[in-house]
Amino acid sequence: MKYKQLKKALFQGNKINFAVAIFTMMLLCAANILTAFIFKGLSDIAIDGTMEELKRFVLATLLFIVIYVLISMWKTVAINRFNYKATTQYKKALFDKIIYKDINAFNNDITGKYISMMTNDVSAVESYYTLGNINIVYQIVLMITAVGVMLYLNWFLTICVLAAATIPLIGTALCGNKLSEREADISEKNAGFVGYINDIFKGFAVIKSFQAEVQIIKNFAKENKTLETAKKKRRTVANIINVVSLSASFIVTDVVCGVGVYLTLKGHATLGTVIAFIQLLDYVVNPIQELGPALANRKAAERLIAKAEDIMDEGAEKGNTDKIECKEFKNEITFSNVQFGYQEDQKILKSITTNFKQGESYAIVGPSGSGKTTLLHMILGYFDNYKGSIQIDGKELTEISSDSLHSLITIIQQNVFVFDDSIMKNVTMYKDFDSQRIDRAIMAAGLTQLVETKGSDYQCGENGKNLSGGEKQRVSIARAMLSNASILLADEATAALDTTNAQNVIRSILELKDMTRIVVTHSLNRQVLSQFDHIIVMKDGEIVDIGTFDELYSKKELFYSLVNVYE
Known part of the structure; x- marks a missing residue:
């Protein structure tokens, strides 16, 4: 793949940090799933339990809360450590390629695209790819684990939930490529905008001496509108994906509540099971809501990485293996x-x-x-x-x-x-x-x-x-x-x-x-x-x-x- 080198920079010497970050996310995932059993247990005790069982349950819940807080803190530290090294190394890899580009190529290039690539694009890669990968893994593991527990509790109700959950996945598949295209377009427009601003600041004295402020303001408005229009189009696509995901979450919730009540009335499920399902439902619905935009954004970030690799390859020094060394000037x-x-x-x-x-x-x-x-x-x-x-x-x-x-x-x-x-x-x-x-x-x-x-x-x-x-x-x-x-x-x-x-x-x-x-x-x-x-x-x-x-x-x-x- 064209962006293999830059992707490698994210994980070079950073795989252990990534593994620890994923491990802490999995621990947090397990802790979240346990909350469903806590609500189930509390419901069962309320219906057919004793005060002694309630005391033991409260003590166990307090211990669980302490462990949950510790895991959350560990997760934060682990993710920050991975992200810090990944982003630092990615920017260094970009900068190293820029600084070693051939003087001819750099002279002919527009400085704005390098500034945009080192700022706007890096920020997008950090949010949508570096941190996005961890979030995607977490959401997938959380959803799979929740579905597994749902199957354990009631297989029929689980099938109903999964059937309703396919709606947002179809929407994401249809809109994902469009979002990727919009992200690339924003990157291109932002490079032009940064280059324009750079030119204005460099030529500020000329602008003032020729009293060209009005014309420059008009040109700025045009450049600014072009960039913001590109951003608006991206937000429109992202909002469509979010609306589809949110609508699907309502559908899934209605299915669980409706089918759950039906099964309870028919004696095929207990109230505790339905309450546990409602709690677990968050760990299916939320990942569905998150995964749609997250996968689309990840694809957009990959396109930015590929674009950066292409730009870096343009005019890069082609290696000096076939060049003559000239160590001194004599004649x-x-x-x-x-x-x-x-x-x-x-x-x-x-x-x-x-x-x-x-x-x-x-x-x-x-x-x-x-x-x-x-x-x-x-x-x-x-x-x-x-x-x-x-x-x-x-x-x-x-x-x-x-x-x-x-x-x-x-x-x-x-x-x-x-x-x-x-x-x-x-x-x-x-x-x-x-x-x-x-x-x-x-x-x-x-x-x-x-x-x-x-x-x-x-x-x-x-x-x-x-x-x-x-x-x-x-x-x-x-x-x-x-x-x-x-x-x-x-x-x-x-x-x-x-x-x-x-x-x-x-x-x-x-x-x-x-x-x-x-x-x-x-x-x-x-x-x-x-x-x-x-x-x-x-x-x-x-x-x-x-x-x-x-x-x-x-x-x-x-x-x-x-x-x-x-x-």
Whole structure:
């Protein structure tokens, strides 16, 4: 089955907890069945008993109540222990698959479906599958045991009860698939809704600056209505199942009462037996009411597990057994007639031919939309559907394993992501490094003053809200230093910084002499660009010129115009 791996995660190292939970449920089931005999015994004593028998019966009942409470408490502890481990392991299995997905696939996926899968879907799996399985076992055992006792007491009355109990089972069978479909639809709509909300929060500043609140509210209403309509349809199906189950319970109760009274009048059953049957009836009717929705919900949860497995398999790294390991970068990255477009008829990169030599620095400049960032993404391995050849030390990029590629390359982006944690943990990315190595990275990144002033344990806040733009960029540079990568890519790393901070960040990057530094920049400051070994000028997806600052400026072509416009 497609969802075997995730289902396995629920029970891995957890089978004993599951067995104990089931055992306690069975004990509770037996205790519940005994209550029927308690009412039967009490009725028999009332009709033809003595005070001595009543005293003994009361003492036995009190002892039973104590045991019942202890079993109930044990059951609660056992179920919680199983559920805690099952849910924790299930979420970990999901997260492990997400975090190890190929960077290309993750880049193209909608983040909302992962958030929905880790929240809404996990909650449904926990309620309807993890806990649902225990509840289903309990209800089935309770019903079977109750029916067995009923047969012992009066076989004819039992057959009447079973005949009436088939009605809700037929209803569940008819509605179960529909409920499963509705649950899957909710999961899909919720993923879209979460993605939409995520986009709104990320683009909040843009919304405010363009005063687009009214339009956004309308769009939100539409997305919200779509999700709530899906939920409404699921509730409708679930309510139909509940109504069928509830109606059947009334029918079964009427059958027991009517047939029981008839048999008592005919002398084929005692009053105690009928009272016991009425008590046992709860343990047949309630499971019937519970099992209908529970089985339908379990089927819906299984569909969510299968869906999660499918999503995890999409774009998952296909294993590196047929990939080349590239442990170090010695010579150069080579682009040979590379062409790429997100759509076949719209090329972003056109016949790119160039190279990046080990240990040298490169600035990539050009108008917006010229393909600068896409060129960096090609080096990172975001896309494998390009034409032409991209090689690292003579090895084709698509043949290099993702792990070794990521160990060679580190990137500093315009929007540096900073975790809601300390400066030190953000710099080390939760890894252990030698203290001297950390100190060197902090010094090279220009973070020394910040760390000395606020301390290495200073909390950066959500998405680094307690740090300035320049400080966040320096955190990113320190990370790059610690990564021990050979190639550093910087994508508009100074776009949000003032001139002074931008120059300081570029200076810090250029001082990393052991790395090949490839920097996409909008800044055409003479002092900054003149420090690069090479400047690559791009326009409309093509490289139109390469050289030093002085060489390109003296030509008085595109680069000359860009610099003059900037100044």
